[in-house]
Amino acid sequence: MINVDNLTKSFGSKVAVDNVSFNVERGEVLGFLGPNGAGKSTTMRMVTGYFPPNDGSVVIGGFNMVENALEARRLMGYLPENGPLYADMTVYNFLDFAAELRGFSGIEKRKAIHRVVEMCFLESVLHQSIDTLSKxxxxxxxxxxxxxxxxxxxxxxxxxDGLDPNQKHEIRMLIKRMGENKAIIFSTHILEEVEAACSRVIIIDRGKIVANGTPAELKGRSPIAGAVRLRVGSHALEQIKEQLSPLPGVRRLEAFKDEAGRELLRVFPQKETGDGELASLISETAKKSDWRIEELHTEEGRLDEVFRDITISDTE
Amino acid sequence: MNEAIRHIRTISKRELISYFSSPVAYVFIVIFLILCGFFTLNIGRFFESNQATLAAFFFYLPWLYLFLVPAIGMRLWSEERRMGTMELLLTMPVTSWRAILGKFLASWLFLALALVLTFPLVITVNYLGDPDNGMIVSGYVGGILLSGGFLAVGSMTSALTRNQVVSFILSVIICLFLILAGFAPVTEMLEDKVPWLIDLVSSFSVMTHYYGMQRGVINLRDVIFFLSLIVFALFCTGVIIRSHRA
Incomplete structure (x- = not known):
């Protein structure tokens, strides 16, 4: 439903978005991830038609954003960064305004307003001036x-952005639910949000797409993905290391301490070792040697590590 | 077309709701009415002149508008840019000219309302004497057109900057030029130095075109002048807004 093709935008000599292409279909929730200033907002502003691109095209439900802007915009809803509002209006007047611009009138308009008021829990502030509301x-x-x-x-x-943890959770669940029959793009720099709500992730850095895949695929790129995390209460680490390292399927062992200061072992598999094989291998060895296992867990990989790996921080 | 009109109406309505839900509208109207009364009755020596006419009122009106209209115009677009609502508005299924026109018409209507509220002056002169009411009506038409011209200039300067003070000053300067180009002391000076330039310069002035209406003559040419000033300034507003996004 959203087809973005070779989108490019520069401000002066600075290229903000460089040749970005992606598609989003109905039923997909695309998370747009990237460090601050990576070009997320600029890309979204081009997708919504606020900025005209220097090059490339945006097609929304078959309508080109440059040639048929009104038809394309009718199909989409947009929440700009920081949620701008006309502060001197009441919530009701503001929603009434939005509904009228979207072509509603009469009973249909009241129904539409009522629906979103219920969905967003705005009943109690409906006739309050927007500038008196909390974030x-x-x-x-x-x-x-x-x-x-x-x-x-x-x-x-x-x-x-700017919501408390409960509200964040609420919005994420809402996005996930709506994503079942809509095409959704949202940007964030909160990684857990992506895992919670997205069916696909695009990571953008300095205007370019540097990764595109499901959250699981991206996590799989993490160096610790597939490794087994092991904590044994009864035996010394050295002893366990000695027993595990000759095993087939074990590539490398690494001892480390967790946040609570407990000693753990991370066992990295050989490339050809299948999913879960390493964990069962270790548990068999543990049974034979009578270890008391306190923790045994195959790592899925961590998105924040992948993120740090492929994007470059502007503080460096 | 139908949809365009509906959108313009919706945007105007929103703008007016904003005016009247903040003190801006009331403060403006009160100040405007006080100044109108002051200039007409005190400075204009209404009672001493012993004539049933609003000539003084219409004479001072452009000078009042010079400062008061930019005060209304300065927030038109700079406020939208500062608050980020411009992004909201222009990603709705509306074209930017509908938004520009809607916002302009709302403010113009508001200024016209403020002008109409000076009606006690009209009642007063009619009570005291026997004025030429045709002349008064034509003066009011001129006043409305004049405020529209200045407001369109304000719309243009407010699109230029997100700082309302800068917008205000710029539009006062432009409006001052539009007045002075046809203001008697200036034209007389020009007549001495460069007589061939005088027609060209004064034809750009709002005063030249307002003068007739002040005297009770509504000339099609003068109406067209004000309308083209409005169209031109609003067109510039559109170009400026577009260039910000490019």
Whole structure:
């Protein structure tokens, strides 16, 4: 539903977005990840038609964003960064305005407003002026305007920014639920959010896409993915190391301490070792040698490590 | 087309709701009315002149507008840019000219309302004497057109910057030029130095075109002048807004 092709945008001599292409289909939630200033917002502004691209094209549900901007925009809802609002209006007046611009009138309009008010829990502040609201309510008001026409396509720039953990969870669940029958793009720099809500992740760094895959695929790129984490209470680490290292399937052993200061062992598998094989191998050895295992766990890999690996921090 | 009108109406309505839900509208109207009264009755020596006419009122109106209209115009787009709502508005399924026109019409309507609220002056002159009411009506039409021209200039300068003070100063300067180019002391000076330039310069002035209406003559040419000033300034607004996004 969203086809982005070779999108390029530069401001002066600085290339903000460089040849970015991706597609999002109905039922997909695409997480847009990247360090600050990587070009996430600029890309989204081009997808929503706010910025015209220097090169490349955006096609929304078959409508080109440059040639048929109005038709394309009708299909989508947009939550801009920081959730801008007309502060001197009441929540109701603001939603009424958004509904009218989306073509609702009369009973249909009241229904649409009622629907989003219920969905975003805005009932209690409906006739309050927006500038008296807390950040959470303001954010939900802006979110409500983005979904007032129940769009097929939803684009959100940092939808959970500035919310408390409960509200963040709420929004994530909402995104996940809506993602079942919509095409959604949202940007964030919170990695757990991506794991919680996305079916696909794109990591963008300095204007370029540096990774594109499911959260599991990306985590698999982590150096510790597939390794087994092991904690044994009864025996010394040296002894366990000696027994494990000759085993087929074990490539390398590494001792480390966790946050609580307990000693652990990380066992890295050979390349050809299958999923879960290493863990069962270790547990058999443990049984034979009568170890008291306190923890045994195959690592999935960590997104933050992958993220750090492939993006370059601007503080370096 | 139908949809365009609906969108313009919705955007105007929103703008007006914003005006009247903050003190801005009320403060503006009160100050405007006080100044109108002050200039007409005190500075204009209304009672001493012993004539049933609002000539003084219409004479001072452009100078009042010079400062008060930019005060309304300065927030039109700079506020939207500063608050980020411009992104919200322009990613809705509306074209930018609908947004520009909607916002402009709302402010223009507001200024017209403020002008209409000076009606006690009209009642007063009619009570005291027997004024030429046709002249008064034509003066009001001129006032509305004049405020529209200045407001369109304000719309343009407010699109230039997110700083309202800068926008205000720029639009006062441009409006001042539009007044002075046809202001008698300036044209007389020009007449001495460069007589061939005088028609060209004064034809750009709002005063030249407002003058007739002040005297009770609504000339199609003068109306067209004000409308083209509005269209031109709003067109510039559109170009400036587009260039910010490119």
């Amino acid at each position: 959470g309510y303001r954010h939900r008001t802006c979110f409500a305007q983005a979904v007032i026409h129940d769009p097929d396509i939803l684009i959100m720039d940092e939808p959970t």
